[in-house]
Amino acid sequence: MSLTETDRMIIEPRIAELVRERAGVPALSGEDGAMAADGARVMDEVVAQAVASSEGGKRLRALLTLAAFDSLDGDAVLRQAMVDLACGIEVFQTAALVHDDIIDDSDLRRGKPSAHRALEQAVGSRSIGNGLGLMLGDILATASVDIVHQAVRDLPSGGDLVAAFLEMHREVEVGQVLDLAVETSPLDDPEKLAQASLNVFRWKTASYTTIAPLRFAMLAVGMPADQAREHAMAIGLPLGLAFQLADDLLDVIGVSAATGKPIGGDIREGKRTVLLADALAAAGDAQRDELLAIFTSSQRNQTQVDRVIALFDETGAIERSRERIAALWAQSRQAIGRLALHDEAEDRLLAACRDFIPESLR
Amino acid sequence: MSLTETDRMIIEPRIAELVRERAGVPALSGEDGAMAADGARVMDEVVAQAVASSEGGKRLRALLTLAAFDSLDGDAVLRQAMVDLACGIEVFQTAALVHDDIIDDSDLRRGKPSAHRALEQAVGSRSIGNGLGLMLGDILATASVDIVHQAVRDLPSGGDLVAAFLEMHREVEVGQVLDLAVETSPLDDPEKLAQASLNVFRWKTASYTTIAPLRFAMLAVGMPADQAREHAMAIGLPLGLAFQLADDLLDVIGVSAATGKPIGGDIREGKRTVLLADALAAAGDAQRDELLAIFTSSQRNQTQVDRVIALFDETGAIERSRERIAALWAQSRQAIGRLALHDEAEDRLLAACRDFIPESLR
Structure with a gap:
């Protein structure tokens, strides 16, 4: 095993x-614990x-x-x-x-x-x-x-760990606020949309998915707090962004079994993703108008979902996401290298990090 | 001052x-803190x-x-x-x-x-x-x-204080669950209703209003954890129950300025209170039918609110709440006495506790 x-x-x-x-x-003795x-x-x-x-x-x-x-x-x-x-x-x-x-x-x-x-x-x-x-x-x-x-x-590092854990809570809560804010953003500036989406990924996802687990381990082994934060961020931020980009991409390129969600679910919900931003940025006028019409309408049917997936492909947005993921994964791997672990230890950490990104996208 | x-x-x-x-x-240095x-x-x-x-x-x-x-x-x-x-x-x-x-x-x-x-x-x-x-x-x-x-x-007691603070969080969360549960209870068993309401008071209100503040102070001055819990409970539980009973009573006997809420607001909302339970328990058949009809209807107008207040008075429920509050306050005072503080210290603690209950109800 x-x-x-x-x-x-x-x-x-x-x-x-x-x-x-x-x-x-809570375990309470006597009458004050009684409950109707x-x-x-x-x-x-x-x-x-x-x-x-x-x-x-x-x-x-x-x-x-x-x-x-x-x-x-x-x-x-x-x-x-x-x-x-x-x-x-x-x-x-x-x-x-x-x-x-x-x-x-x-x-x-x-x-x-x-x-x-x-x-x-x-x-x-x-x-x-x-x-x-x-x-x-x-x-x-x-x-x-x-x-x-x-x-x-x-x-010994217990106090720092609890403080870091509470900071993680707060970051995810901020991320959820940012996620709600993205839904109020107009779609007329694709670059801004991409940045806003990556921002949500950093706060709402990378924070607790990859950065915090690494930081906690580093604090627990006695790494100084500044270094722990730096290394955890250097490895965890690109890894967490790649994780979320891969999740959004799988929603579109259809390895439905891997996510447990129906293909195109994000598009159906009108979710504002990096894929959409990349597609809008690269789209010709006709393609852009079509995307805007579909995404600003109150709901989307299967034909429209399929059409959006085709447009994501035609505009190169899917390929762009693949490139983004590969580049982020390379960044994360380099940062792991900077920990200068012995081979066996590095392999173990690499293996755990690899699990965040499907093999076909690494 | x-x-x-x-x-x-x-x-x-x-x-x-x-x-x-x-x-x-969270204060973050560099790019990872940037936000769209x-x-x-x-x-x-x-x-x-x-x-x-x-x-x-x-x-x-x-x-x-x-x-x-x-x-x-x-x-x-x-x-x-x-x-x-x-x-x-x-x-x-x-x-x-x-x-x-x-x-x-x-x-x-x-x-x-x-x-x-x-x-x-x-x-x-x-x-x-x-x-x-x-x-x-x-x-x-x-x-x-x-x-x-x-x-x-x-x-020195920092770890115990954080643990006690988290326990307080949990108790209030449990109290909110119990409060929601009371709304699903039938009105046919007044004694059960009174017990359920007092239960909500204990978890949702007394927990963080009176018990926890006392317990935190006791832990901070180095009192052993068991004793701190015991004393805080002995003083704080009756005080917290009296505080909430007084709040509910003021809603009915009309010192509206004291609570900032309109008189009879709880009745208008159909809230299941100890007052209602005491009224149902002491009511004659006609009074009980009237109360049940008013409280099981989907909303209540001003005439009905006034009628309920009159019934709370006629059935002796208001007087019963006054008695409950006075008895609980006496219990709390006795428990303060058991701390065996010197006079000035006892006066200071008594004064802070007194503020939870309007003078006319002590």
Whole structure:
């Protein structure tokens, strides 16, 4: 079994355990812990949903955390703390996704009903389901900090790790704000649109997907905070951008099984992506008018989705995304090289990073 | 100037400062901090709203924290840390209120537009305004933990304080779930309804209003964790319950200026309160049928609100709430006595606790 597989088998049950411990009622002794029956029943639904929403992730972030820790010769004594820290990132992701799905009013997540929809079904009320979903996101966000705070409490770098974890929370929250802001941007300046989209990727995705896992591992092995931030950014920022660009590209070039989403879903939703920006920038007048007409309309049918994919191809936007991804991956690899790890360690870290980008796009 | 007034003048600008530092973009050097213009503009709106939403609170929780710390002879060297910790509780309250207002779809808060409504107006879109409001709540919740984590980082009890602060977060989140659950309860068992309402008060209100401020002060002065929890609970639980009962009672007996809400607002919304439960428990058959008819209808007009207030009076529910509040206040005072403080210290703590309950109801 590979190290990755072993780690995955440790992480998965540990996430469920940590969430279950922290999603419910705090353990209180005596009468002040008592809870009225109807309340306890609804609380049980929320805890069950917390566990259900936590299932099914690819755990790339947790695996990167552990691979980076091992590559940097992290002390075996600290590894359990690192496992919990890694799980804390995954729990934070679930919290963010639960709120994301409320904001986008998404019905599905990872092929199952989204948390607020599932809770709506459990209690039989849309408004109460939405409210419980919002609280579930809050509960999971609090749990993620609590997991990390407890995991690193006795480490020398514990204080820095908690501070870095909170900074990560904030960056993703800022990223979500920027993502909402992009939807208010006009489409008349493709270069600005591309920059705004890459900005969202940096804050909303790269922050917690690649930069933070690397930074946490570096802090945990005792790297000075400035260096940790610098290396984590140098490796993680291009890697995280490439990860999100690849995700958007797969939505269009159709390896649907890899993302679990229907092909062209982003286009159907009218999402403003780097692909769209690149297509607009390279388009002839007729192509541009066609793209603008399709993207400014209130909805898009399958014929229009197919036409947009063809235009993304004709304008060279798809090829441009491939080039962007390859260049970013090369940047990330170079930055890994600058860590000057011994071969085996470098291989382990490279392997964990490679998993963020499909082989055909590296 | 009283100690309370002095503290208030310290707390108010410090909250604005702490929020402004943490609501915006994390200070990042170089290119990775750059942000597209439209994004920066929306982010500025969010930061401005974070500061605006933080204004106008009574600061009872922060003042109790500081009064308890002083009463327990807290070390003057630690007082700045305690001020920031106290501000952290207020910032957490704002975070919770922002999410509360989304859940209840409230237009107003403290006489101004609620955060999600204000953001809706700023960006000209209801769905984006709601999304930004949700994120603002998340940003403030993260900020509150960050404020506390940084404030107590060098204190001997720092780890326990952060853990207690996160536990407080969780309790309030559980309380919000219970509050939503109460709305799904049938009205046919008044005793159950009273218990469920008191339960909500314990988790959603007493937790962070009275129990946590006392507990934080006790931990900060070095009281063993078990004792701190016990004393904080013994004083804070009855005090917090009395505070919320008084708030609900004022809604009915009409000292509207004290709460800033229109008289009878809870009744108009059909809120399930201890007053309603006590009225149903003591009502004759005709009175009960009338109450049930009014509360199970989809809305209530002014005549019905007035009639409910009359029924709350006739059934003795108002008097029962007065008795409940007086008994709880007596319990809280006794528990303060068990701290065996010297007179001046006890007076200071008593004064801070008294502020939670209007004089006419103590």
